[in-house]
Structure formats: C-alpha cells, structure tokens
Amino acid sequence: MQIDFAAKELTVKLVYYGPALSGKTSNLRAIHWLGTSNACGELMTLETQNDRTLFFDMLPITVSSGSGLKVRLKLFTVPGQVMHNATRRLVLQGTDGVAFIADSQRSEADANRESFLNLKCNLEENGIDPERIPTIIQFNKRDMASIRTDEELELIAQRSREPIYKAVATRGYGVMQTLRGLIRDTWAKLEGDHQLEDKFGISPIRFMTEVEAKLKHDPGPGGR
Numbered sequence: 001m002q003i004d005f006a007a008k009e010l011t012v013k014l015v016y017y018g019p020a021l022s023g024k025t026s027n028l029r030a031i032h033w034l035g036t037s038n039a040c041g042e043l044m045t046l047e048t049q050n051d052r053t054l055f056f057d058m059l060p061i062t063v064s065s066g067s068g069l070k071v072r073l074k075l076f077t078v079p080g081q082v083m084h085n086a087t088r089r090l091v092l093q094g095t096d097g098v099a100f101i102a103d104s105q106r107s108e109a110d111a112n113r114e115s116f117l118n119l120k121c122n123l124e125e126n127g128i129d130p131e132r133i134p135t136i137i138q139f140n141k142r143d144m145a146s147i148r149t150d151e152e153l154e155l156i157a158q159r160s161r162e163p164i165y166k167a168v169a170t171r172g173y174g175v176m177q178t179l180r181g182l183i184r185d186t187w188a189k190l191e192g193d194h195q196l197e198d199k200f201g202i203s204p205i206r207f208m209t210e211v212e213a214k215l216k217h218d219p220g221p222g223g224r
Helices: 024-034 082-094 105-124 150-159 175-194 196-200 204-214
Strands: 001-002 009-017 061-064 069-075 099-105 135-140 164-166
Touching: 009 024, 009 082, 009 175, 024 069, 024 099, 024 135, 024 175, 061 204, 082 105, 099 105, 099 175, 135 175, 150 164, 164 175, 175 196, 175 204
Parallel strands: 009 069, 009 099, 099 135, 135 164
Antiparallel strands: 001 009, 061 069
C-alpha cells in the first residue's frame, strides 16, 4: 500500500499469478470488459510468442472516500513462463494481495503446484510473508474437458487456507466474484494493519459498496 498525501490517493496493488496460459490475462481483459466505463483505465498488454503476458497489465479502479481520499486499485499480471522468473519477482514487489490463477485441467496439476511454490518463494525473496499476504485461488477453465471436479475442489478448499473460486475467464464467468473476494480480503488485512477507517474514514463496508458500484455482476455462475 502506498499513500500520496499531496494527491490524496491511496494505492493498493493486486497481482494475478499462476502458470503459463492459465488465464491471468484473460481475467484482466474480462474485468476491463465487464467493469463500468468510468471504473477502468487503459489496459496495457505486452505479448510475445512465448507467453501471452511478458510483463503486466495495469488496470486502475478509483474509489472515493468520505474524507476525500481516493483509493486506486492497480491490477497486474505476471508472465507464467519459467524463463521470466526475475520479472515475476519484480512485479510482486509491494503487492498487497494475490490471486493465484490455476488451470483446472488435470494435465496442468504439476504446473499449478510448481507455480504456487514459486509464488511463495518469490514473495519471501521480496520480504513478504506468504502466510500473511491475502491470497485467493481461482480454478479457471471450468469449461474444458478432463478437469478437476467440483467435489475435488471442495476437498481442496477444506484443506486450504486460501478461498477457492471457479471461473471461465474467457467468458467472464466467476471473474468479478474472484476480484471482489480478492479486494475484500486485501482490504480487511490493510484495515487490520493500518486502521484505515480511523485514519481516513474509509469503512470496509462503505469501501466494498463503492467497489461493487464500479463493477458489474458476472454474466454467469462461478465461484464459491
């Protein structure tokens, strides 16, 4: 979290992490498409033949508070390819919350596991405690064949400290529910650490109400 008192702006950084081609960029594109026209800034994408996202997408959503302070949410993705680990670590610097985008296909289980371990390693390299950073998991590509069943995901959710969401990002299903969950958990952590309501008059309920107003509902089912 960064605060610019001169500009009266508080910036919260959220990072979408996961293996290559799991749907990180698809999530941000869907958010940009589904969000209200005055909520989202320019969506920037750099693509290569090796990965859909070489560096990051930046998607600011600005929410005003009663004190006049603006909260700016910036969403980033990281490249999934192993060769870009230094870039992934760089993008994670200063993050306030993480959405881990997993591929629901059974064939991608090892890639999901390796990427999640890599996430924890890179958080630690940046001096961030993986156990304290708000993290949620989205199982994307629920429309594909040979995927983990809903029952399997429920078992994973029972064993996991991270909330589990389900999505088909290319269709927009579950995308906003995932984002709302990430924002809610991240803000709760920031409120506990920094007492934002006492300092700036931004209550968690009012904040999420304004966020909801900026975001449209999912076009279909998905999420826990």
